[in-house]
Amino acid sequence: MNILILGATGFIGSVVAARLATDGHAVTGLGRNPVRARLRQPAINWRRADLSRMTKPEDWEDLLKDQHVVVNCAGALQDGLSDDLAATQARPVTWLADVAGLLGWRSPLRSTAMTVMSEGVKSAKGESGLAATSAAATLAANPSGVQDLWFARLYLLKPLVISGLSAFWLLSGLIPLLVVPKASAHFLPFMPEAGATALTLVTCLIDIALGAAVLVRPLARRALLGMLAVSLAYLTGGTLLEPALWLDPLGPLVKVLPSILLTLTALATLDER
Structure with missing residues (x-):
């Protein structure tokens, strides 16, 4: 057919x-x-x-x-950037994971999903003679492997990784805006004051844009790739213009390295289907 x-x-x-x-x-x-x-x-x-x-x-x-x-x-379980429950099936109940749903993330902890799970699985034997097996029996017949454990643990960490990266980049852009003259002082040996101020403002805006964009699911991949590119640019520029920053007690350049690793982790776990 x-x-x-x-x-x-x-x-x-x-x-x-x-x-x-x-x-x-x-x-x-x-x-x-x-x-x-x-x-x-x-x-x-x-x-x-x-x-x-x-x-x-x-x-x-x-x-x-x-x-x-x-x-x-x-069907859909929650309103989001591409899902409209009013146009498909039901009215949602709001919760923390639902906010992520509005940004395009398909969290398994959305309120409607949790409500469905709390009701359990009900089955009555009909003409087919089939009945639902218990959760314990199903899990016993399909024991978890190491790949399943990795996936489950990383999936729980995924929102923390994304929100952590967002906070890191947002703060990296917002804090220098509070002390622009001090932040632009690093560029003064290489350019006039006006140019140093302009470059500081541009880099701050880039950091803020990336930190905000990574929270929106359709933009997340491009934001993560942008974070990698900008991080490498910061490392290269800092190494060439002010290599002493590698020995700075606060480690402004050293801290970029774990940020890059966290960004790669987010990219590796970004796919949801």
């Missing part, structure tokens, strides 16, 4: 799409960002669409043409 799957790039939709394609059906997948999905599942005909904007019958005419079945796997 010709089958159209809504939300085919999602957690459930991607599995449903793969299974139906394996069973020999002509599957068309619908999602907001099908480019990466096409690389993972090239056998599926991917179409780009945003369900929250498809409110008129004519928006569906081309997609539904020649389709025998439509499978709806679209």
Whole structure:
């Protein structure tokens, strides 16, 4: 059959799409960002669409043409930059992780997810004769490996890494603005006072921009790459212009090194699907 799957790039939709394609059906997948999905599942005909904007019958005419079945796997657990619960399914309850959801992060601790988990899994034997197994039995049948433990621990650290990097870069940009003459004094041996002040202001604004951008999920990768580039530029410039900073008791250049390692860690754990 010709089958159209809504939300085919999602957690459930991607599995449903793969299974139906394996069973020999002509599957068309619908999602907001099908480019990466096409690389993972090239056998599926991917179409780009945003369900929250498809409110008129004519928006569906081309997609539904020649389709025998439509499978709806679209959904969201929290309002965010790309999810609108009012346009898909439910009204959210606000919580700390929900704030991260508004910035595009898919935290597993969002209030709606925690509510669903607290209700447990209920199952009644029907015609299929199938019943849900307990959590203990499921975990016993699929024991965690070292990779699972790494993932679980890093996932808990992920928000701390991102927020820590944001705070570091925001403070790096804001604090010098309180004492611009003192901060620009490092550049005075190499340029006039006006140029030193201008360079100080520019670097402060760059630091603030990167610290703010890394908090927004769609901008996070570019912000992290920018942090790496700027950090390397600071290290190179500081080494060439004022190498004595490496021996400074406060370690202004030495402290950049762990910042780079933390940024690489954030990049390595950024993907959520």
